[in-house]
Amino acid sequence: MLTAKRNGKAAKRFLCKAIKSNGEPIKITIDKSGANTSAINDYNGDAGADIEIRQQIFEQHYRAGP
Template sequence: MISLKGCHFPKDAVLYAVYFYLRYTVSYRDLEEIMAERGVRVDHATLNRWVVKYSPIVAARAQSKKRPTLSSWRMDETYIRVRGNWVYLYRAVDKAGNTLDFMLSERRNRPAAARFFGKALSTNGIPSKIVIDKSGANAAGIREVNRILKRFGCLAKIQTVRSKYLNNLIE
C-alpha cells in the first residue's frame, strides 16, 4: 500500500500524474494541462515534487510484484556515449529476451562486473547459468559472485557459458 500521508490531493490523482510522467515523454507543463482537463488543478512545480517524492516508492512497489525470471541469463556490455561521456552499459536479459537489469559504469573491469552481477542477482534471484561473451572481466565477476555465494552458504553455483554466438539475443 502506497501511503500519501500529508498530500492535499486525492491519491488516485497523484499516482496517475506520477505514472503518466514516468510512462510517457511529457513535460511538467504539459502534464499540468492534462491534469486540468481531468479536473485537477495543480502547478507544474507540485508535479515535479510528486515525481521526485513518489517515483521511488512506485518503483519499489513494482519491483516487489515482479515475476521470477527464467533460469538462463544472457549478459553483455557495450560502450556508449551518455551526456558527452563514454561509459560502459552492462545489460542482462533472460532467455525470452526480457530485460532483467542494466548498469552504467566508467570502467570495464572485475569490480564493475561484480557490482553489476550483485545488483542483478539481488533483484532477480540466482540463475542456474549466465551466457557471456569472451570478456575476462565478466568471467572474473561471476567467479567473485560465486565465491561470495559460497561464503554465505548458498549451495547453488552459477554456471558460466562463454559463447559469442549464444549471446546474439542481447546484441
C-alpha cells in the first residue's frame, strides 16, 4: 500500500492490519523508509514482539518494449 505521503502512523496502521490477517512474522524486509522502520519498532515496543528488520535497496528494472 503505497501513497504519496507515507508516514509512521499510516505505516503502523497497515502493519497491524497485515499482522491481524496473516499473523506475526519473525522478519520483515523493507526499503530504507523511515516510516516503515518506525512502525515496526513501535509495534515491537507496544506488543512486546521481536520482529527483525531487514533493510534492502529495491531497484526497478525497466526494459524497452518491442
